[in-house]
Amino acid sequence: MLSRTADHLFWMSRYIERAENLARLLDVTYQMSMVPQSEEAANQSWSAIIALNSLEEAYAAKYSAVNGENVLKFMVSDADNFSSIHSCLRMARENAHAVRGTLTTEMWETLNFTWLEARGRTFEQLNAGGIGEYFEWVKTRSSLMRGTTLGTLLQDEAYHFIRLGTLLERADNTARILDFKYHVLRPHGDEGATDFYQWAALLRSVSAFEVYRKVYRDVITPDRVAELLILNKDMPRSLHFCLNGVIKNLDLIANRQSGETLRQGGLLHAQLHYGRIGDILEHGLHEWLEDFMDRIYLLGDGISKDFLVPMAEAS
Template sequence: MLSRTADCLFWLGRYSERAGNVARGLAATLRMALLANPLSAADDEWRALLIATGCEPGFRERHAGLTQDAAVQWLTLDSGNPGGIAAGIEAARRNARTVRTALTVDMWEAINDTWIEFRRLDSSAIRGDRLPGFLDWVRSRTLLFNGAAADTMLRNDAWRFCHLGTILERADNTARLLDVRHPAFAAEAAEDAANYAQWQAVLRSVSALRAFQHVYHARLSPARVAELLLLRPELPRSLLACYRRVEQTLDAIAEANGGQRGECHRLAGALHGRLRQGDVDGILEAGLHDFLTGIIDQNMLLGQEIGQFYLNGRQP
């Protein structure tokens, strides 16, 4: 496969997943902001989401103060935000168009129809009671694309690079969402209503609240929530599940292309091994924030190494 084609497929997967992740985070934050009291606590929720999505620096450059309306606009319809939904949909469609012949009809239609419908929207789509419906629509469009890829794409290098981008972005999102609320997982954190709401918000952000109930059959606790999102292999958005699939996908790419491996393969294996051997009590005792920032840094490095070893160019 040409490296340029692989590059576009990789970033198609990343940008499509990113748009859906921002929508999930927005839905959970909107719920938390409605419950927050006093008003400053609501502002903290929006600030946390901006940090988790990596959009805070750009937001501060463009806005003098933080309000819910400004944060929602920045994360949804503002094409000037490279980490927002608008940029994600635009970039996903641009990459899909470049490699259209490598995609199935269902994949192309999922991306292209989303782009067409999104361009018809105006600011009224994110106002008031319409915002939750808009976020559900974005999430459903991401699920449609992922489902089309899973159900219709040949399991060749095109599939592998698209899937690799999706899973790498998903791992980064889970780590960032958990890290931004790490104080609620500290050893001294009280099991009160405020922290309970924080644990719920993290689970809702990755659509894992019902999964938690199925796995544990118990009340939320910081150790159980952290374990589910970090170390449980059966949760598709856990870090362990994501890096297992990243390592497997990179191995499959290497085996299909002469067996040559590089630093990206070593990093993926190291990340997977670290999580496979992890212990949630030890992680929390040593400090969840330090653990997650290390994972986030290694994830960024892994993406760069994949770009250097396999891809023609790297996009932000």
């Protein structure tokens, strides 16, 4: 497969996954904002979203106040904000457009139609129709794209690069949300004041609320939430699950120069496969997650160098 084709596929799936994760995060924050709380606390959750995406400066350039409506507008439909859902869908579609011949007709039509729909609506229209419905729509379109891929695409290299993009992006997002929320909710490692609603919201944002109940059949505790999202191998948005898929797909596309990237992936996977939550917490969750995100980044970089960037002419 052409390196450029693989690159577009990889980024197409990353942007779709990013749009979905953003919709999940915004949805949960929006729902949480309706729970009785101080205005300060509410705005804190909104500014958290800006910080989570490292967009403080870009946001400050447009809005003076941090509040629900501004942040939603900025993160949902602002075409100038490259991290908005709107921009993610546009980038996903542009990447797909560049390689539409490699996608199945169904995949291309699904994504193209998603973009045409997204492009045709203003924030005011979305808001009037209930912003929650829009988030549901984004998640549904992402699911549809994933399903169409699974149901129609030949499982060759193209499929492996698409999966790699999805799983790396998801691992990064889950780690980011967990890091941030854990930090906000337990700033001093305070065991007592567990806010059920906040933890439940975090779980819901990664579709893990019911899963938690099923796995633990017990009250929600922060350590178990961390364990579920990091180490559970069967939960589709956990770090362990993502890394399982990453090394499997890396293995399938291996070429002569990808040995080191594969080794790094294997090392990271081993930590999740054999790790214990007690050790991770003792080490410091924040430090551990930061290290994890760095290594995910390096893994993406390695994939890019080994496969995606046009390779040296000689070989």
